[in-house]
Amino acid sequence: MSKENELEKVPHKILEETYTAGMEPDEKNRSGTFYHVDQSTIYSKVNELYQGKIELIDTKTALQKYQWLGDYMWKLVDRDKDEFTRRVAEDWSGGYFIRIMPGAEVTFPLQSCLLITQKNLEQRVHNVIIAEEGSKAHIITSCVQHSSVPKASHLGVSEIYVKKDATLNFTMIHQWSENTFVRPRSAAEIGDGATFVSNYVCMRPVRDVQMYPAAFCNGVDSAVSFNSILYGKTNSLLDIGSKAVLTGKGSKAEMISRAIAREGSKMIIRGLIEGDSADCRGHLECRGLLIDDEAFLQSIPELIAKKKGVEITHEAAVGKISEREITYLMTRKLSRDQAVSLIIRGFMDVSILGLPDVLNAEIKRIVEASAEAS
Amino acid sequence: MIGMNILEVKNLSVKVEGKLILKDITFSLKSHESHILFGPNGSGKTTLISALMGLPTYKVVSGSISFMGNDITDKSVEERAQLGMVVSFQNPPEIAGVKLADLLKLCLGKTPADNFTEEEQALIDAFRLTEFVERDINVGFSGGERKRSEILQLIFLKPKLLLLDEPDSGVDVESLRLIAGEIQRYVERSGSSALIITHKGDILDYVKAKYGCILLGGEFHCFKHPTHIYEDIKKLGYEECVDCRVRTTEGWKFEQGK
Numbered sequence: 001m002s003k004e005n006e007l008e009k010v011p012h013k014i015l016e017e018t019y020t021a022g023m024e025p026d027e028k029n030r031s032g033t034f035y036h037v038d039q040s041t042i043y044s045k046v047n048e049l050y051q052g053k054i055e056l057i058d059t060k061t062a063l064q065k066y067q068w069l070g071d072y073m074w075k076l077v078d079r080d081k082d083e084f085t086r087r088v089a090e091d092w093s094g095g096y097f098i099r100i101m102p103g104a105e106v107t108f109p110l111q112s113c114l115l116i117t118q119k120n121l122e123q124r125v126h127n128v129i130i131a132e133e134g135s136k137a138h139i140i141t142s143c144v145q146h147s148s149v150p151k152a153s154h155l156g157v158s159e160i161y162v163k164k165d166a167t168l169n170f171t172m173i174h175q176w177s178e179n180t181f182v183r184p185r186s187a188a189e190i191g192d193g194a195t196f197v198s199n200y201v202c203m204r205p206v207r208d209v210q211m212y213p214a215a216f217c218n219g220v221d222s223a224v225s226f227n228s229i230l231y232g233k234t235n236s237l238l239d240i241g242s243k244a245v246l247t248g249k250g251s252k253a254e255m256i257s258r259a260i261a262r263e264g265s266k267m268i269i270r271g272l273i274e275g276d277s278a279d280c281r282g283h284l285e286c287r288g289l290l291i292d293d294e295a296f297l298q299s300i301p302e303l304i305a306k307k308k309g310v311e312i313t314h315e316a317a318v319g320k321i322s323e324r325e326i327t328y329l330m331t332r333k334l335s336r337d338q339a340v341s342l343i344i345r346g347f348m349d350v351s352i353l354g355l356p357d358v359l360n361a362e363i364k365r366i367v368e369a370s371a372e373a374s
Numbered sequence: 375m376i377g378m379n380i381l382e383v384k385n386l387s388v389k390v391e392g393k394l395i396l397k398d399i400t401f402s403l404k405s406h407e408s409h410i411l412f413g414p415n416g417s418g419k420t421t422l423i424s425a426l427m428g429l430p431t432y433k434v435v436s437g438s439i440s441f442m443g444n445d446i447t448d449k450s451v452e453e454r455a456q457l458g459m460v461v462s463f464q465n466p467p468e469i470a471g472v473k474l475a476d477l478l479k480l481c482l483g484k485t486p487a488d489n490f491t492e493e494e495q496a497l498i499d500a501f502r503l504t505e506f507v508e509r510d511i512n513v514g515f516s517g518g519e520r521k522r523s524e525i526l527q528l529i530f531l532k533p534k535l536l537l538l539d540e541p542d543s544g545v546d547v548e549s550l551r552l553i554a555g556e557i558q559r560y561v562e563r564s565g566s567s568a569l570i571i572t573h574k575g576d577i578l579d580y581v582k583a584k585y586g587c588i589l590l591g592g593e594f595h596c597f598k599h600p601t602h603i604y605e606d607i608k609k610l611g612y613e614e615c616v617d618c619r620v621r622t623t624e625g626w627k628f629e630q631g632k
Contacts, residue, residue: 323430325469327429327451329469330451331429331451331455331461331463332455332477333452333456333481334452336452346470347471349470
């Protein structure tokens with residue numbers, strides 16, 4: 001695995017940017033670390049304590065190693081879905097293959113980074129995650145574009161399998177730049193008694209992100225949560241959605257979004273929960289704050305029931321910060337600015353992501369740093 | 375400041391959403407004293423307290439408010455708070471994601487990263503809010519829990535004047551004893567003043583107040599002893615009580631500046 005270790009060659013200044021997006025430099029509190037820079041995987045290493053419990057290699061390497069992996073690719077995401085999936089299918093530079101072995105409990109999160117350092121690059125990756133039966137793990141993925149790169153795009157296909165009784169918590173942090181064009185295409189399959197938590201955090205400006213990951217809760221009592229914390233500014237276009245199809249008996253879906261829009265950003269928050277089984281339940285919650293008149297915020301919840309007894313609900317609220325809350329805090333000696341900042345920080349409450357302490361503190365720091373910088 | 379007035383209100387008229395709620399009210403509050411304000415629902419008690427604190431939507435259309443010798447009629451909520459005026463809300467808002475502990479620390483002039491002192495923690499424990507400080511402000515709090523949280527915040531702010539909007543409504547007997555007892559303790563120890571809106575007389579068992587008053591029809595009808603007023607209201611109702619006393623007894627307004 002160490003043949004892919006070229007991390008030392010990446011300038012420190014660039015690596016530092018990945019640290020502000022959740023990557024931990026000394027890897028002490030991580031079970032594994034993966035770096036895909038521009039068009040090649042340059043580093044993939046499993047922490048000694050977790051050897052045999054997890055596998056973390058480049059997808060292309062994994063395809064050579066495991067013939068069966070082909071069966072997991074382009075199965076949940078249709079290669080002809082759109083021009084972006086077709087482009088990835090045509091020519092791709094790798095990606096991460098993460099496999100958590102049966103019954104393995106991985107207490108420290110795995111970290112992976114997809115980094116762009118070349119201008120005008122179109123990064124195309126294909127990731128596969130397999131959480132084998134009874135396994136438990138957290139993954140944090142940081143997608144970063146080096147701040148000096150003026151323009152680039154990222155197309156990422158991810159297929160995620162959460163098998164029987166496994167629990168996978170997957171957190172993706174986007175830290176692109178004002179001219180990045182981003183098209184992730186992800187889907188997950190969740191087995192009997194399995195739980196998949198998919199978190200998305202985007203706090204930095206970006207040109208255009210459009211994504212609509214899907215979760216297929218096929219297993220009995222399978223569960224999915226999609227949570228997102230979004231901060232749109234400086235003309236960012238964020239069209240972020242998620243879709244859950246509840247086919248398994250007793251399957252559940254929950255979607256929670258917190259969005260803040262300002263400075264010409266346009267945000268569309270979609271969510272679709274489809275109940276195909278009589279005992280399934282779903283809830284969708286979207287709250288959006290519009291900070292100024294230049295931004296745009298739209299919430300589009302969709303609930304579909306196909307069987308009697310389906311119970312799917314939603315609540316959505318978009319608008320301005322409550323004047324009542326601001327005034328309340330001002331009676332407690334806070335200035336208006338302090339009150340607004342406190343409400344915004346509370347609004348972007350990372351506890352909705354269900355992260356372990358080590359990641360929770362990290363993500364909280366990222367969210368608060370971005371909220372305060374504005 | 376003993377014997378002085380902490381607050382002087384002259385000819386105050388207040389409109390809410392274009393409607394005149396308070397008409398030409400003049401009164402003063404004494405330093406180091408608690409004052410009880412009675413009045414039926416809709417008589418303008420909350421409007422008065424809100425206008426004194428300068429909350430938006432309560433528009434002063436005429437008159438003036440002076441706090442510790444400063445004209446605060448045009449000052450913002452924050453400025454009034456900084457000067458030492460605080461208000462408790464009857465229905466405080468829920469603020470998701472913001473821990474009560476953080477707000478309490480801000481009230482104390484600390485930052486959320488600071489810790490409570492032993493003394494502060496003891497007061498939190500006494501207010502039976504120990505487990506609530508790690509929860510979001512007012513989210514899922516019962517009526518009594520909200521009231522206890524409100525009063526604790528106010529005490530942590532170390533105010534000179536407490537404007538309390540029905541601190542006793544919707545609370546159980548034990549919480550009432552606790553809340554009212556702590557208010558009295560704070561007022562006594564700090565030498566501050568309080569204006570307390572109430573519908574009930576029970577709070578008078580704990581708060582030592584010499585001055586009471588009825589607000590009815592947007593006007594003040596003033597008397598001296600809150601306990602007597604409460605007895606009369608219970609016997610006669612607000613209307614008759616005001617009728618029989620208004621012309622015969624001195625109110626606060628006649629004592630100002632003496």
